[in-house]
Amino acid sequence: MIHASIVTIGDEILIGQVLDTNSRAIAGALEGMGIHTTRMLSIGDDAQQIEETLLSELSRADIVLTTGGLGPTKDDITKAVLAKVSGSRGYYEHPGQLEMVHKILKSRGLDVLPANLLQAQVPEKAEVIVNRLGTAPIMVFRGLGATGKATLYSLPGVPHEATGALPAVLDDIRAHQPLSPIFHRNIMVYGLAESALSEKIAPWEDALPADMHLAYLPNPLTGIRLRLSCYPESPAEEAEKRMEAQLQALEALLGPLVYATEDSNLETALGRLFKENGLTVSAAESCTGGEIAHLFTSVPGSSAYFLGSVTSYAVSVKEKVLGVPASVIEEKGVVSSEVAAAMAEGVRRLTGSDYAVSTTGLAGPGGDAFNPEGTVWIAAAGPHGTRTQKYVYKNDRKRNIERFSATALDFLRKLLLEDLSI
Amino acid sequence: MIHASIVTIGDEILIGQVLDTNSRAIAGALEGMGIHTTRMLSIGDDAQQIEETLLSELSRADIVLTTGGLGPTKDDITKAVLAKVSGSRGYYEHPGQLEMVHKILKSRGLDVLPANLLQAQVPEKAEVIVNRLGTAPIMVFRGLGATGKATLYSLPGVPHEATGALPAVLDDIRAHQPLSPIFHRNIMVYGLAESALSEKIAPWEDALPADMHLAYLPNPLTGIRLRLSCYPESPAEEAEKRMEAQLQALEALLGPLVYATEDSNLETALGRLFKENGLTVSAAESCTGGEIAHLFTSVPGSSAYFLGSVTSYAVSVKEKVLGVPASVIEEKGVVSSEVAAAMAEGVRRLTGSDYAVSTTGLAGPGGDAFNPEGTVWIAAAGPHGTRTQKYVYKNDRKRNIERFSATALDFLRKLLLEDLSI
Numbered sequence: 001m002i003h004a005s006i007v008t009i010g011d012e013i014l015i016g017q018v019l020d021t022n023s024r025a026i027a028g029a030l031e032g033m034g035i036h037t038t039r040m041l042s043i044g045d046d047a048q049q050i051e052e053t054l055l056s057e058l059s060r061a062d063i064v065l066t067t068g069g070l071g072p073t074k075d076d077i078t079k080a081v082l083a084k085v086s087g088s089r090g091y092y093e094h095p096g097q098l099e100m101v102h103k104i105l106k107s108r109g110l111d112v113l114p115a116n117l118l119q120a121q122v123p124e125k126a127e128v129i130v131n132r133l134g135t136a137p138i139m140v141f142r143g144l145g146a147t148g149k150a151t152l153y154s155l156p157g158v159p160h161e162a163t164g165a166l167p168a169v170l171d172d173i174r175a176h177q178p179l180s181p182i183f184h185r186n187i188m189v190y191g192l193a194e195s196a197l198s199e200k201i202a203p204w205e206d207a208l209p210a211d212m213h214l215a216y217l218p219n220p221l222t223g224i225r226l227r228l229s230c231y232p233e234s235p236a237e238e239a240e241k242r243m244e245a246q247l248q249a250l251e252a253l254l255g256p257l258v259y260a261t262e263d264s265n266l267e268t269a270l271g272r273l274f275k276e277n278g279l280t281v282s283a284a285e286s287c288t289g290g291e292i293a294h295l296f297t298s299v300p301g302s303s304a305y306f307l308g309s310v311t312s313y314a315v316s317v318k319e320k321v322l323g324v325p326a327s328v329i330e331e332k333g334v335v336s337s338e339v340a341a342a343m344a345e346g347v348r349r350l351t352g353s354d355y356a357v358s359t360t361g362l363a364g365p366g367g368d369a370f371n372p373e374g375t376v377w378i379a380a381a382g383p384h385g386t387r388t389q390k391y392v393y394k395n396d397r398k399r400n401i402e403r404f405s406a407t408a409l410d411f412l413r414k415l416l417l418e419d420l421s422i
Numbered sequence: 423m424i425h426a427s428i429v430t431i432g433d434e435i436l437i438g439q440v441l442d443t444n445s446r447a448i449a450g451a452l453e454g455m456g457i458h459t460t461r462m463l464s465i466g467d468d469a470q471q472i473e474e475t476l477l478s479e480l481s482r483a484d485i486v487l488t489t490g491g492l493g494p495t496k497d498d499i500t501k502a503v504l505a506k507v508s509g510s511r512g513y514y515e516h517p518g519q520l521e522m523v524h525k526i527l528k529s530r531g532l533d534v535l536p537a538n539l540l541q542a543q544v545p546e547k548a549e550v551i552v553n554r555l556g557t558a559p560i561m562v563f564r565g566l567g568a569t570g571k572a573t574l575y576s577l578p579g580v581p582h583e584a585t586g587a588l589p590a591v592l593d594d595i596r597a598h599q600p601l602s603p604i605f606h607r608n609i610m611v612y613g614l615a616e617s618a619l620s621e622k623i624a625p626w627e628d629a630l631p632a633d634m635h636l637a638y639l640p641n642p643l644t645g646i647r648l649r650l651s652c653y654p655e656s657p658a659e660e661a662e663k664r665m666e667a668q669l670q671a672l673e674a675l676l677g678p679l680v681y682a683t684e685d686s687n688l689e690t691a692l693g694r695l696f697k698e699n700g701l702t703v704s705a706a707e708s709c710t711g712g713e714i715a716h717l718f719t720s721v722p723g724s725s726a727y728f729l730g731s732v733t734s735y736a737v738s739v740k741e742k743v744l745g746v747p748a749s750v751i752e753e754k755g756v757v758s759s760e761v762a763a764a765m766a767e768g769v770r771r772l773t774g775s776d777y778a779v780s781t782t783g784l785a786g787p788g789g790d791a792f793n794p795e796g797t798v799w800i801a802a803a804g805p806h807g808t809r810t811q812k813y814v815y816k817n818d819r820k821r822n823i824e825r826f827s828a829t830a831l832d833f834l835r836k837l838l839l840e841d842l843s844i
Contacts, residue, residue, distance in 0.1 A: 012639050014459045015606075016450025017649070017685075019443060023464070028438025037436045038471070042445070042462035049460065071638075072617040107796075107816035110615050133817070135617075158640065160821055217439060283733075289719025290712035293733040297711025300787055300819055308739035310732050311705075311715040317730035317773050321743070351739050365722055397722060 002035045002177050005057040008042040009050060009069030009078055010157055022067040022155075022162040029166050033174070034182035034231065035063070045069060050081045058085075058145035058152060063173065068157025070136035072115040079123065082154055086141040088123035096130040097122070097137040104135055126154075129168045134161040140172060151176065183230045185243055187250060188260040188269070190223030190410045197224055204246075204253055211239070212246065220395075220402040221295075222265045223410075226250070256417060259410070266409040267295040267302075273416055274305035274355070281412070283309035284322055284347035284358040286334070287376060291405040292357065307351040312343065322346030335360050335371050337388040340379035348381050355382045357412040363400040376404045380415040384422070387415055423653070424457045424599050427479040430464040431472060431491030431500055432579055444489040444577075444584040451588055455596070456604035456653075457485070467491060472503045480507070480567035480574060485595065490579025492541075492558035501545065504576055508563040510545035518552040519544075519559040526557055548576075551590045556583040562594060573598065605652045605662060607669055610682040610691070612645030612832045619646055626668075626675055633661070634668065642817075642824045643717070644687045645832075648672070678839060681832070688831040689717040689724075695838055696727035696777070703834070705731035706744055706769035706780040708756070709798060713827040714779065729773040734765065744768030757782050757793050759810040762801035770803050777804045779834040785822040798826045802837040806844070809837055 006026050012018040020042055027037040038061065043049050050069065057064045069078030083091065098120035105112050119135045122128055129138040139154040153172075155165045173179075189197060194216050198205075205214050211233040217225040228246060232239030251258050259269045274281055283292045293309035296302055312318040315334065319326050324342040332338040340360050348356035361376030362368060374393040379386055389411060393403045428448050434440040442464055449459040460483065465471050472491065479486045491500030505513065520542035527534050541557045544550055551560040561576040575594075577587045611619060616638050620627075627636050633655040639647040650669060654661030673680050682691045696703055705714045715731035718724050734740040737756065741748050746764040754760040762782050770778035783798030784790060796815040801808055811833060815825045 011637060012649075013446070014449055014462065015453040015651075016446045016448070016459075018639065019441070019446045020462075021441060024435070024438045024441045026438070027436055031437040037438075038466060040436065040442075040464035044460060053461075072620060104816065105615075105617075107814065108615060109814070110618060113617050113621055115617050115620065160642075160818075164818075215437075215439060282739075285712075285715075289724075289728075290707075290715025290717075290731060290733070293707075293712025293735075294716050294823075295712075297733070297735060298820060298823070302711075303735055306711075307736040308733045308743070309712060309735075310743075311712070311719070311730045313715075313719060313725055313731075314729040314773070317704075321730070321732075321772060350743060351736070398720065401716075401720070 002062045002179065003060070004030050004035050004037045004063040004065060005061040006037055006040045007053060007057060007064060007066045008040070008157070009045065009066055010042075011044045013042045014044050021159055022157065025159075025163050026065055026067070026166065029170060032182070032184055033170060034179055035173070035177075045077060047077050047081050050078060051085060054081065054085050054152065058150045061150065062177065063151050063153065065153045065155060065169070067155045067162045070119075070154065070156055072113070072119060072135065078154070079121075082126070082139065082141065082152070083123035086123055086125040086144065086152070088125040090124050091121045092124060094120050094122050094128040094130075094137060097128055100130055100132060101135045129165065129172065131156060131161060131165060133164040134158060136161070138165045138169065142176075181232060181236055183232065183236075183240060183243060185228045185247055186261070186263040187226045187228075187247060187254075187258055188223060188262075188264050189226060189254060189257050190259055190266060190406070191257050192224070194218050194224060201250065201253060204250055208246065209242065212243070220399055221406050223259075223406065225263060256414060259413060266406055266413065268299050270409055270413045270416070271296065271299045271302055271305060273413065273420070275301070277420060279354040279416075280305050280307050280352075281355045281357070282307045282347045282351040282353040283356060284343035285309060285311045286313065286318070286343070286359055287361040287363045288359045288401055288405045288408065289313065291401050292359065292408055295405055295409065307353045310347050310350070318343065322350065333370055335362060335368070335375060335377055337377055337379070337390070340377035340388050341381070341386045344379040344381035345386055355380065355412065355416060357381075357408050359404050359408050361404060363404065364397045374400050376400075376407070378404070378408045378411050380412040382415060382419055384419050387411075423602060424485065425483045426452050426457050426459045426485040426487060427483040428459055428462045429475060429479060429486060429488045430462070430579070431467065431488055432464075433466045435464045436466050443581055444579065447581075447585050448487055448489070448588065451592060453604065453606075455592065456601050457595070457599075467499060469499045469503055472500055473507060476503065476507050476574065480572045483572065484599065485573050485575065487575045487577060487591070489577045489584045492576065492578055500576070504548070504561065504563065504574070505545035508545055508547040508566065508574070510547040512546050513543040514546060516542050516544050516550045516552075516559060519550055522552055522554060523557045551587065551594065553578060553583060553587060555586040556580055558583070560587045560591065564598075603654060603658045603661075605654065605658075605665055607650045607665055608683070608685040609648045609650075609669060609672060609676075609680055610645060610684075610686050611648060611676060611679050612681055612688060612828065613679050614646070616640050616646060623672065623675060626672055630668065631664065634665070642821060643828050645681070645828070647685060678836060681835060688828055688835065690721050692831055692835045692838070693718065693721045693724055693727060695835065695842070697723070699842060701776040701838075702727050702729050702774075703777045703779070704729045704769045704773040704775040705778065706765035707731060707733045708735060708740070708765070708781055709783040709785045710781045710823055710827045710830065711735065711785075713823050714781065714830055717827060717831065729775045732769050732772065740765065744772065755792055757784060757790070757797060757799055759799055759801070759812070762799035762810050763803070763808045766801035766803035767808055777802065777834065777838060779803075779830050781826050781830050783826060785826065786819045796822050798822075798829070800826070800830045800833050802834040804837060804841055806841050809833075
């Protein structure tokens with residue numbers, strides 16, 4: 001078993017202003033390859049502390065991955081420490097990263113400053129993986145630690161650059177470490193709490209063979225990802241067949257709660273249904289304020305089925321743009337089944353889409369005279385009619401908006417599945 | 423200066439299943455008291471590793487705070503290690519926590535199991551702060567480490583229990599540690615890359631007094647947060663005045679690039695401008711697909727100024743709903759200054775808002791025959807006219823959508839500021 005340490009460098013994490021999301025992303029990816037992360041550390045922009053920590057971690061782990069501490073501004077001192085720890089006597093300019101520095105700054109319409117050029121300078125002993133998302137290079141140092149066998153990967157700290165660097169770093173690890181095989185398969189589930197899901201599938205889970213393990217990975221926007229892992233005690237091909245059989249049994253147990261049999265999300269799974277069936281969709285949003293449209297359009301190619309949406313935050317927009325009758329709003333209230341239905345039908349008529357989904361509710365903070373904070377009415381409208389449903393969640397504003405939006409997508413998915421099976 | 427280490431105990435973090443939010447909450451609270459967190463660590467549920475780590479951190483820091491590793495299930499072995507590290511010879515039952523165990527389980531309608539009762543057993547040397555939110559006690563051990571002066575606080579791992587325990591833990595720290603003050607101030611900047619900003623303010627930054635330090639905290643949606651910190655070498659009041667003077671000089675240097683003088687974001691700062699001036703706003707989005715509306719409505723109270731938006735993903739919606747003339751789309755193309763302007767003016771007319779902002783572009787993957795991926799035309803329309811601008815970014819789809827949206831908010835902010843200064 002290969003052991004890893006993950007080290008985050010940067011004062012901003014230690015003073016609690018920034019949440020370290022990089023370490024989790026890296027640890028999750030390593031775990032997927034069968035590499036065990038034994039320690040995560042966050043330390044400050046302090047040369048002595050960085051050096052001490054790297055030396056200590058390199059003596060414990062086979063792989064040390066760092067993020068942060070690299071950048072054009074002067075509070076970045078990591079590179080000097082990397083030179084020292086790796087026994088580099090000087091620096092060299094990496095042509096690939098230099099080209100990338102020019103390319104990135106040019107594409108952003110920025111001048112190339114001396115501080116930017118310095119970023120392409122790396123310690124003598126560094127191998128470089130070109131960072132295509134930013135100006136700081138990804139550096140690899142081999143042959144370190146007490147055994148002389150440890151490897152250090154230095155990744156940028158900006159989260160999208162760090163996660164963007166991961167695939168190349170994982171490839172390098174695969175090429176250099178003796179990894180034992182591990183298989184993962186995912187099933188995406190929406191609409192059950194973790195405890196209820198656990199109870200529902202307990203008999204299946206308890207009967208799993210000894211070399212398989214199930215993990216629950218809950219997320220407000222995607223529901224629960226069930227990850228079945230196998231460190232196979234039998235030949236790979238046979239193990240994959242056994243996994244497939246287990247997954248089919250799990251799918252049968254869960255029925256329409258399963259929306260994908262790979263790592264995915266509701267907007268992608270739902271988008272595929274619309275695309276494959278040549279259908280179009282639109283949205284009318286009140287309390288979700290654009291999040292549903294944002295989720296639909298975050299999928300590449302969504303213009304094939306997503307026509308558009310109206311965020312009707314003001315009552316006047318609900319009436320004037322979506323054609324919700326003022327009398328319905330007055331009699332039933334804005335947060336009501338009737339208004340949700342009229343919004344969905346209104347945007348469907350306005351855009352000419354086959355299907356439409358809508359939300360009207362109270363994300364908080366605070367409820368109103370009729371409904372507590374966290375209440376939402378969702379409607380889904382299609383060629384065979386309109387359906388509405390009320391949900392109540394108990395979260396803060398941000399989380400409520402996420403839950404409302406994901407629930408609306410799932411509600412529409414279930415209507416669409418029923419229509420398609422007619 | 424008091425130094426702290428924060429240690430998170432639990433396998434779920436090391437496999438990337440759970441994001442460690444406790445450490446950030448604790449570090450932020452400590453920083454506010456002038457306590458410097460020098461290290462954060464996450465380690466697994468392994469007795470030897472826990473012992474080694476606690477001994478090592480207690481020899482470095484004045485205060486060590488742990489979260490997690492306590493609970494009724496069998497993988498929790500932390501308490502035995504705490505007994506060993508503190509030199510406790512046995513355990514005692516804490517009556518206050520025992521009462522709480524009964525009370526909490528009763529309120530949840532659960533039976534009290536032997537494993538629950540064990541939670542009120544604490545090592546001989548532990549002082550207990552009763553945990554009112556869960557069954558695991560908060561424990562304090564004093565007189566540890568090489569100097570015999572270090573203190574260890576053991577907090578529960580469940581996030582709301584950990585943050586719930588913080589006030590009492592901070593009170594205990596205040597009562598036992600000689601604290602010196604620390605000050606932080608933030609300035610939010612949009613529209614300059616980190617390197618260009620650094621160069622622009624270099625003379626100012628270089629002239630900062632020895633007890634002040636500037637950090638750059640970039641984020642695609644919020645621009646760059648400049649955080650000035652001061653561990654004052656002079657009386658507190660005088661130090662705050664010196665910081666204020668430095669910040670005023672920095673603001674003068676940056677002019678309208680500064681959008682807030684506290685930790686904030688564009689949608690909040692812009693929302694405040696609309697609210698304070700009794701103005702309303704709407705949005706018409708193509709390539710940003712709802713993200714601008716989502717940003718506007720993520721601010722509590724945004725219904726006071728944000729009327730609504732139209733996501734016009736399909737050309738037909740641009741024409742039918744927003745009234746963009748088909749001839750303009752045909753002649754100029756969808757991604758054009760003219761279409762952006764017509765979209766902003768269309769949604770302004772449709773919703774009756776004072777101002778409107780719009781986007782039309784290509785978030786990717788892929789450009790079209792006329793524009794590369796990452797191109798966006800932004801328009802801002804108001805009572806004194808409409809203004810448009812083209813931007814080109816080189817990121818992936820998700821990041822492009824974020825940059826387009828933030829840039830659109832900033833573009834509208836600048837138009838509004840000019841109008842307000844007329």
